[in-house]
Amino acid sequence: MSENASATELTSQYTAQVTADLERNTKEQERVSAEIAALQEQLTSLQRDHTVLVNIQQAIDAVPVPDTTAPPSGSAPVPAPRKKAGRSGTGKGTQPGKKNQPGKKAAAQPAQSAGKPADKPSAGKPSTGKAEVARTAQPTLVDLVRRHLTEQSEPRSAAEIATALGQAHPERAVKTTVIRTTLEGLVAKTQAQRSKQGSSVFYTAADSSRSAATAPSEEQPAPSHA
Known part of the structure; x- marks a missing residue:
């Protein structure tokens, strides 16, 4: 009887120990799985932020730098130094008498031919000014997106903004990825x-x-009936 009781008590102890170990193992697996899920979510968030930052850097690098060396559109063309070239070709040393008149004509012809090429750049400057005005008159995509946001009373997603701008400006190739980067x-x-x-x-x-966009409309004076 004593041996049977001892064996039964030992079996009960082993059973209780195994049950406790199984429960502890199960809890440890749950804890590790939760940590892995949290780390995976953190890694996904970091990867998403990295993509956004790369897109912002590319958008900043793609912004064109204004050309400050181009002449203003309203400036008058610079006259060619035709008279100076004529004077340099007909110096005082070519006036000994009437016999040297053919030399004067020969010196005047290079001076005139030297002055003609100088007239061509001046003729092209007004067209350059018109092209500059036409290019600056069209608003940039950044201005369009900023203006669209100021006109909205509720938050908008990048896809909604791209759809609205594509309908308002069909001549532009508006893409959702470009709008999100902007x-x-x-x-x-x-x-x-x-x-x-x-x-x-x-x-x-x-x-x-938003306040800067609405300020001009608030400051407009009422029309006078005089």
Whole structure:
């Protein structure tokens, strides 16, 4: 009887130990799995932020630098130094008498031919000014996106903004990826605000941009009936 009792007690101890070990192992697996899931989510977020930062850097590098060396559109063309070239070709040393008149004509012809090529660049300058005005008159994509945000009362996603701008400006090739990059550039310059609802990202105009857009309309004087 004593041996049977001892064997039963030993079996009970082993059973309790194995049960405790199994429960501890199960809890440890759950804890490790939760940590792995959290690390995977953190890695995904870091990869998403990296992609956004790369797009912002590419958008900043793609912004054209204004050309300050081009002449203004309203400036008059510079006259060619025709008279100076004529004077240099007919110096005082060519006036000994009337016999040297053929020499005067020969010296005058190179002077005139030297002056003619100088007239061609001056003729092309007005067209360059017109091209400069035509290029600056068209708003950039950044201006269009900023203006669209200031006109909205609710947050808009990049896809919604791309659709609206594509309908308003069919001559432009508006893509959602380009609009998203432009919006991130405005957020980096504190000219727009970004909010996240679930897995979707929405954008609104910054308070300073919205107030600057509405200020001119508030300051317009009422029309006089005089």
